[in-house]
Amino acid sequence: MTHPTTEGWLDPEQVGPFIEHLSGWIGYAFDLTDWTAFEHGLPRTDLEDNRWFEYPLAGTPELTVRAAYDANSGHVTLELTGAIDPVLAARIETAFELLSRGPNRKWPLPLDL
Template sequence: MSYDLYFWRSGAAEDPRRLADRLADEKADGLVPDERVLAFRAELLRRWPDLDDMIAPWHHDLGWRQPWGEGGLVDRFVALALPYGWEAMSALPVLAGSYGLDLYDPQSEQLVPPASLPQDRAVRDDVARVEGWVTEDHVVRLFRQISAYVGYAYDDLDEAALVGALDDTSDEVVDGWFEYPLAGTPTLVVRLALSPGSAVVNVRVEGTMDLVLATRIETALDLL
């Protein structure tokens, strides 16, 4: 027997019970896409990989596993079907609140919005590096996305600096990476290198990032 929980953008539900009933049938037409939902989902799976058998809706991050749900709903809500007594249950409201999401427990019919949580219970684990890859034609889009996250005014001069920057890079050589700083809040350094013989660009984003920022960057890398 499972213990069900639902997460969605805070304030999105006038009637949480009715919305949860609809989400159980994969009817999410009342919810708008929100990247914070994706970021929260990614963080859940990073912290507790065993949730890949208990999370919905389905998305490519689950690989061959398909508990239930449609991939097109992945940025609208997260549903968990947990075993009773799951070890990290108490951490979920705080983690959800840090992403601006409500938690709804249909068993007790209790809605937990971020504003109801103590302000000193923030979830913070500083992350020094995020890694992933994109194709060459998505490099500029990635820079624009990360710049928006940290408040850096990315412009045409930055774009010009990237022209030809990857030509002599290689992820097989220690000093074969191109580095570019983004002086936002926080300051990040983006390191790029081509994978020889392909259009794949390996990416390392380095700096002092909180979990929310790190997960947003991870999500951007996954989706590009």
């Protein structure tokens, strides 16, 4: 069984790490040229106005990333389409969960090492 669309949201600074991980899982060599396309495409998006940036990742499986910035929340909504199997879907959902927590999340108690 495949999931044709998987979606989630991230803070803008987490989009790059997410796409790099996703690309690695599907065997796509995401590089600076790809990231430049995201840098130019994302600022032109608006979730409320239904203006999306789309980018293909030519791995196995081939995926299309759709992204739109939501000015109200400050997040980027991402939709991934393609032949996403259950293993890849679980990886994607886990990455969304981990990265959406933000890089500066504080733990209740510091480790005393």
